[in-house]
Amino acid sequence: MDIGLAFDLKSDFVAPAGAPDDLLEEYDSERTIAAIEAALSRRGHRVRRMGGGKRFLAELLAAPPELVFNVAEGRGSRSREAHIPAVCEMVGVPCTHSDPATLALALDKALCKRVAAAAGVAVARDRVVRSVAELAGLELRFPCIAKPLHEGSSIGVRASSRSDDATALAREVGRIVGDYAQPALVEEFLTGPEFTVGVLGHGAQARVLAVMEIRPKDDRTADFVYSVELKRVWPDHVEYHVPPRRPPELLAAVERVALGAYRALECRDIGRVDVRLDAAGVAHFIELNPLPGISPGWSDLCILAEKSGVDHDALIGAILDQALARIGRR
Ligand SMILES: Nc1ncnc2c1ncn2[C@@H]1O[C@H](COP(=O)(O)OP(=O)(O)O)[C@@H](O)[C@H]1O
Ligand SMILES: [Mg+2]
Numbered sequence: 001m002d003i004g005l006a007f008d009l010k011s012d013f014v015a016p017a018g019a020p021d022d023l024l025e026e027y028d029s030e031r032t033i034a035a036i037e038a039a040l041s042r043r044g045h046r047v048r049r050m051g052g053g054k055r056f057l058a059e060l061l062a063a064p065p066e067l068v069f070n071v072a073e074g075r076g077s078r079s080r081e082a083h084i085p086a087v088c089e090m091v092g093v094p095c096t097h098s099d100p101a102t103l104a105l106a107l108d109k110a111l112c113k114r115v116a117a118a119a120g121v122a123v124a125r126d127r128v129v130r131s132v133a134e135l136a137g138l139e140l141r142f143p144c145i146a147k148p149l150h151e152g153s154s155i156g157v158r159a160s161s162r163s164d165d166a167t168a169l170a171r172e173v174g175r176i177v178g179d180y181a182q183p184a185l186v187e188e189f190l191t192g193p194e195f196t197v198g199v200l201g202h203g204a205q206a207r208v209l210a211v212m213e214i215r216p217k218d219d220r221t222a223d224f225v226y227s228v229e230l231k232r233v234w235p236d237h238v239e240y241h242v243p244p245r246r247p248p249e250l251l252a253a254v255e256r257v258a259l260g261a262y263r264a265l266e267c268r269d270i271g272r273v274d275v276r277l278d279a280a281g282v283a284h285f286i287e288l289n290p291l292p293g294i295s296p297g298w299s300d301l302c303i304l305a306e307k308s309g310v311d312h313d314a315l316i317g318a319i320l321d322q323a324l325a326r327i328g329r330r
Contacts, residue, residue: 001329003045004065004093006072006084007033008052013075020179022228026073026153032295033071039316040069057087067327068095069320071294078150078182079104081291096323098268098290106265106290107150109185113285119264121257122284126187131177132170135186143189145225146172148180152289154228156180161225162189190284191222192277195244197258198292198304201322202268208255209318210308212300213244242307253283261285269322272301 010027033049040047048065050056052072060068068088074080082100089100097103106112113123128149129135144163148156156176163169169186176184198209216224217237230238244251258273265271265288272292275283293299296312305315324330 001045001067002048002065003040004048004050004056004060004068005033005037005040006050006052006056006068006070006095007036008072008074009033012052020156022153022155023180025155025228026151026293028071028073028293029295035296035312036069036071036294036316039313040320042313043317043320052084056084060087060091060093064091064093066093067323067329068093069323070095070097071291073291078107081107094323094327096269096319098266098271102265102267102290106267106288107152109147109149109287112261112265112288116261116264116285116288119260121260121264122282124187124190124278124284124286126185128183128185129173129177130183132174135166135170135173138166138169138186140186140188142166142169143191144169144186145189146176146184146186148176149183149185151180151182152287153293154226154231157225157227159225159227159229161227162223190276190278190286192279192281193221193244193246194224194226194274194276195254195283196300196304197254197273197275198301199258199262199267199271199273200269200318202266202326203263206259206262206267208258209310210242210304211244211251211254211258212304212307213241213246214300215239215241240303240307242304250277250281250283257283257285261288265290268326270301270319272304 008027010024013024015023037047050059070084072084074083081103085095086100088095110128117123145161173184194214197211200209254275257275262271267290272289274286292301
């Protein structure tokens with residue numbers, strides 16, 4: 001099959017002067033794209049690098065492939081992840097991963113939570129604020145966490161993101177609104193253990209690939225924030241457990257939350273869902289990544305897959321197989 005690979009390389013962007021150092025965190029490395037290309041080629045497909053943005057669009061119109069394998073994060077707005085699937089849909093070329101409506105919705109963490117909550121999935125109480133002044137009269141209980149409303153890849157989420165009082169929260173909201181030019185989502189902090197869940201497929205057949213617990217080595221679970229610093233600078237401070245050493249009923253509850261959110265958002269092919277327990281041990285949905293990072297050995301989805309016996313090639317193959325089955329090509 002003639003497969004076009006849609007992607008955005010970190011090296012294609014230049015962060016504006018004075019921007020926070022994690023602004024381009026979501027974009028891919030050459031190594032990741034080469035690994036995806038190799039995995040698809042090894043399955044006997046002809047793979048063409050189409051890149052992202054207008055370059056992708058020009059090539060899509062000039063020489064449409066039979067299928068687009070999409071890992072492009074897009075650029076510039078909360079709808080950025082929807083750009084590639086939207087133009088594919090317009091031109092009539094099938095595309096892996098979720099459709100544009102799901103990708104746009106999932107990137108706005110507050111809207112995504114509303115949809116999951118309407119389907120009966122537990123979520124932390126929250127408020128969206130556009131300025132520090134809007135924190136007045138906040139009716140949330142501390143500790144809280146503030147994060148950029150429409151980012152992923154831990155962008156803007158720091159070790160300092162958890163706030164115990166109004167002063168600390170105002171500082172965090174000021175940082176987010178200032179540095180990332182978008183509203184802040186303020187949530188009550190879930191102090192229990194954290195999990196991330198890989199999900200494959202769509203609709204009723206969607207199934208859990210694996211559940212991974214992300215544990216701070218210092219056991220200070222109640223303060224734990226899986227921040228950009230932890231991933232980049234102190235990776236030795238976290239442990240990944242697949243499967244988590246937890247009772248089966250608890251893991252079943254975590255899976256129910258993940259599948260509930262995945263199905264409510266009508267995700268397709270692959271997704272990764274973050275879940276955390278509150279102080280009473282109730283599993284809550286945090287966020288859903290319908291375009292999860294897929295860097296070998298680095299991205300949570302790849303760590304989770306590898307630890308459950310699915311190597312990078314097999315993971316790419318599984319995503320492709322889901323898309324091919326969905327469009328009736330296998
Ligand atoms: N309401 C919350 N309660 C407790 N921890 C949270 C909450 N929201 C986010 N976190 C912590 O912050 C991390 C990053 O937040 P998340 O919403 O998953 O952003 P990202 O899109 O950057 O992954 C989570 O993995 C978790 O450790
Ligand atoms: Mg997350």
